[in-house]
Amino acid sequence: MTGNKKAIVTGGTRGIGRAIVKELAAKSCCGVLLSDVAFIYNSCDECAEEIIQEISDSGTKIYAFKADVSDYEQTEETVKAAIEKLGGVDILINNAGITKDNLLLRMQEKDFDDVISANLKSVFNYTKAVLKTMIRQRYGRIVNIASVVALVGNAGQSNYVASKAGVIGFTKAMARELASRNITVNAVAPGFIQTDMTEKLSDEQRENLVKTIPLGRMGCPEDIAKVVGFLCSNYADYITGQVITVDGGMTM
Numbered sequence: 001m002t003g004n005k006k007a008i009v010t011g012g013t014r015g016i017g018r019a020i021v022k023e024l025a026a027k028s029c030c031g032v033l034l035s036d037v038a039f040i041y042n043s044c045d046e047c048a049e050e051i052i053q054e055i056s057d058s059g060t061k062i063y064a065f066k067a068d069v070s071d072y073e074q075t076e077e078t079v080k081a082a083i084e085k086l087g088g089v090d091i092l093i094n095n096a097g098i099t100k101d102n103l104l105l106r107m108q109e110k111d112f113d114d115v116i117s118a119n120l121k122s123v124f125n126y127t128k129a130v131l132k133t134m135i136r137q138r139y140g141r142i143v144n145i146a147s148v149v150a151l152v153g154n155a156g157q158s159n160y161v162a163s164k165a166g167v168i169g170f171t172k173a174m175a176r177e178l179a180s181r182n183i184t185v186n187a188v189a190p191g192f193i194q195t196d197m198t199e200k201l202s203d204e205q206r207e208n209l210v211k212t213i214p215l216g217r218m219g220c221p222e223d224i225a226k227v228v229g230f231l232c233s234n235y236a237d238y239i240t241g242q243v244i245t246v247d248g249g250m251t252m
């Protein structure tokens with residue numbers, strides 16, 4: 001493909017999503033990727049503005065859309081507007097996600113529903129909304145951000161683990177459904193990454209978790225973004241339906 005690719009990234013204002021926006025737009029993975037990016041966020045207008053400022057010097061176009069990724073109708077409108085601004089869509093990164101942890105005995109029904117909606121329904125919403133365009137052009141790269149806990153389980157996170165296991169199943173089903181149209185669908189399963197999401201943990205919890213990581217440190221958002229960039233690059237043209245674990249060796 002020639003010219004800038006066009007990417008949509010959900011949850012782009014902070015953490016892993018922010019690093020992915022920068023990776024796709026500014027740095028260009030392996031020298032082959034340079035994308036115009038539309039990112040979706042639901043809080044912090046100043047953060048969105050800050051990213052636009054940071055990236056607008058890089059020569060790629062960047063657009064921000066405020067929307068709730070779990071809302072189907074809002075998604076249709078948002079993706080339509082993003083495709084119009086970008087002039088198409090080649091790449092979709094389903095990154096937005098939340099946690100509402102509790103032991104099942106104490107978990108409220110709303111905590112279960114909210115996490116499934118934000119983490120899994122959102123992946124359905126955004127994938128469906130980009131599909132017609134990708135199928136028509138016979139090209140697409142979709143990367144879904146899952147989690148290692150979907151592979152090994154985690155006490156106190158039944159809602160989150162179920163949502164991420166669902167994301168992995170959805171990834172594999174879509175990879176089979178879309179392969180003949182040259183659309184690849186892969187998942188990245190991060191381990192323990194330094195973001196606002198893991199800020200909630202106590203120092204003791206953090207120290208104990210780091211002890212289980214062979215590489216001896218928490219990951220940073222860029223560790224995930226680089227792998228996402230690779231999966232969207234031409235180097236990964238023959239990879240689909242895979243779950244790439246990026247966790248410093250925590251699970252093997």
Ligand SMILES: NC(=O)c1ccc[n+]([C@@H]2O[C@H](COP(=O)([O-])OP(=O)(O)OC[C@H]3O[C@@H](n4cnc5c(N)ncnc54)[C@H](O)[C@@H]3O)[C@@H](O)[C@H]2O)c1
Nearest residue numbers: 011013015016042068069095096097147190192193195197
């Ligand atoms: N941090 C980790 O250790 C870790 C580990 C495994 C997987 N993950 C996954 O990586 C992804 C990013 O996590 P993070 O650590 O950067 O989290 P984060 O909390 O720092 O950022 C999440 C982003 O998603 C957005 N978001 C959440 N709900 C939304 C909604 N309903 N509509 C629109 N935007 C919404 C937020 O605005 C934010 O920009 C998530 O899917 C998370 O589950 C994170």
